[in-house]
Amino acid sequence: MASTDKASPRDRLLDAAARLTYRDGVSVGIEALCREAGVSKRSMYQLFDGKDGMLAASLERRIPRYESQFAHPDPERATPRERVLYVFERLEQASADAGYRGCPYLAVLVELKNAEHPASLVARSVKERLAATFRAEAERGGARDPDLLARQLLLVFDGAGARAGAGVERLDDGLATATVTALLDAAGMD
Amino acid sequence: MASTDKASPRDRLLDAAARLTYRDGVSVGIEALCREAGVSKRSMYQLFDGKDGMLAASLERRIPRYESQFAHPDPERATPRERVLYVFERLEQASADAGYRGCPYLAVLVELKNAEHPASLVARSVKERLAATFRAEAERGGARDPDLLARQLLLVFDGAGARAGAGVERLDDGLATATVTALLDAAGMD
Numbered sequence: 001m002a003s004t005d006k007a008s009p010r011d012r013l014l015d016a017a018a019r020l021t022y023r024d025g026v027s028v029g030i031e032a033l034c035r036e037a038g039v040s041k042r043s044m045y046q047l048f049d050g051k052d053g054m055l056a057a058s059l060e061r062r063i064p065r066y067e068s069q070f071a072h073p074d075p076e077r078a079t080p081r082e083r084v085l086y087v088f089e090r091l092e093q094a095s096a097d098a099g100y101r102g103c104p105y106l107a108v109l110v111e112l113k114n115a116e117h118p119a120s121l122v123a124r125s126v127k128e129r130l131a132a133t134f135r136a137e138a139e140r141g142g143a144r145d146p147d148l149l150a151r152q153l154l155l156v157f158d159g160a161g162a163r164a165g166a167g168v169e170r171l172d173d174g175l176a177t178a179t180v181t182a183l184l185d186a187a188g189m190d
Numbered sequence: 191m192a193s194t195d196k197a198s199p200r201d202r203l204l205d206a207a208a209r210l211t212y213r214d215g216v217s218v219g220i221e222a223l224c225r226e227a228g229v230s231k232r233s234m235y236q237l238f239d240g241k242d243g244m245l246a247a248s249l250e251r252r253i254p255r256y257e258s259q260f261a262h263p264d265p266e267r268a269t270p271r272e273r274v275l276y277v278f279e280r281l282e283q284a285s286a287d288a289g290y291r292g293c294p295y296l297a298v299l300v301e302l303k304n305a306e307h308p309a310s311l312v313a314r315s316v317k318e319r320l321a322a323t324f325r326a327e328a329e330r331g332g333a334r335d336p337d338l339l340a341r342q343l344l345l346v347f348d349g350a351g352a353r354a355g356a357g358v359e360r361l362d363d364g365l366a367t368a369t370v371t372a373l374l375d376a377a378g379m380d
Binding site for chain 2 (some may be wrong): 101158
């Protein structure tokens with residue numbers, strides 16, 4: 001890949017793991033990953049204990065980019081409600097991409113079916129951080145039950161991502177934001 | 191398995207495919223499936239074109255059992271709202287099972303990442319039928335926008351199933367029904 005020619009073998013492997021896993025699933029083979037990264041298997045095993053650790057590291061590496069896409073560009077001026085809705089607007093935008101396959105962290109959890117896997121631990125931490133963000137916004141916005149609202153928002157977030165990623169739903173008509181608006185209203189959130 | 195000793199090789203294979211795929215994912219090997227079913231690989235290939243067809247058939251075979259769990263036991267006396275809420279009560283109950291891994295049909299869609307796969311087509315048909323059921327109930331219940339409400343209910347259904355199945359959420363305190371209640375109220379559904 002032109003964009004990663006100058007990256008280190010480690011970073012090329014992590015990018016390849018993130019890209020191929022997202023596209024094809026966690027069962028993607030070591031050979032395919034090394035080929036995509038342009039790194040020998042021998043070098044791979046010098047850099048990582050194996051595929052599990054590499055997968056976890058690739059998910060970890062993507063966190064800043066993943067989370068920054070949901071951060072409101074003007075957080076000081078936006079209300080808590082606007083900041084929450086922004087997350088879902090971005091989700092709706094992302095889902096319109098031809099390569100969209102849903103939230104990479106939820107996908108890994110669904111695919112691995114193993115909460116102890118190092119990649120599952122990374123995915124879980126991302127989900128918990130988003131829950132904490134929603135809860136904090138719900139508190140600031142005066143929601144009656146901030147914890148309940150945060151959990152409801154995550155049901156919608158993961159349901160919308162999974163369904164759009166699987167090609168059984170489209171979000172580009174504002175389905176996620178409409179659903180979230182109803183829940184914010186019901187929770188009494190400004 | 192004691193319960194399938196008298197089943198035909200075909201049915202034993204389909205049950206094994208459903209069980210192992212649900213527990214371990216769609217990448218489960220042919221050898222493991224045949225071993226679990228007590229059927230030789232040779233017999234398997236006489237019965238099915240291969241794993242793809244067997245997986246699709248196993249999902250198809252489970253549909254009646256899957257759908258019947260969500261059917262209200264007294265549909266005549268229940269209101270549309272009660273019939274919708276019953277689906278989510280059953281989801282909450284199912285999620286408390288130690289072996290719960292979410293909706294098997296959504297999981298297959300997330301894992302295969304291929305809308306043309308024969309198993310994806312089966313999964314998609316199940317999702318579409320549930321959407322049609324919700325839409326019909328929403329119409330009967332006088333929801334303002336039955337189509338929108340049905341789609342919202344599916345976001346919650348799949349989000350709740352995926353999150354509980356992945357072990358990042360618990361539904362046994364009524365999270366799904368509380369969320370659905372808010373959406374039914376917002377839609378003006380009796």
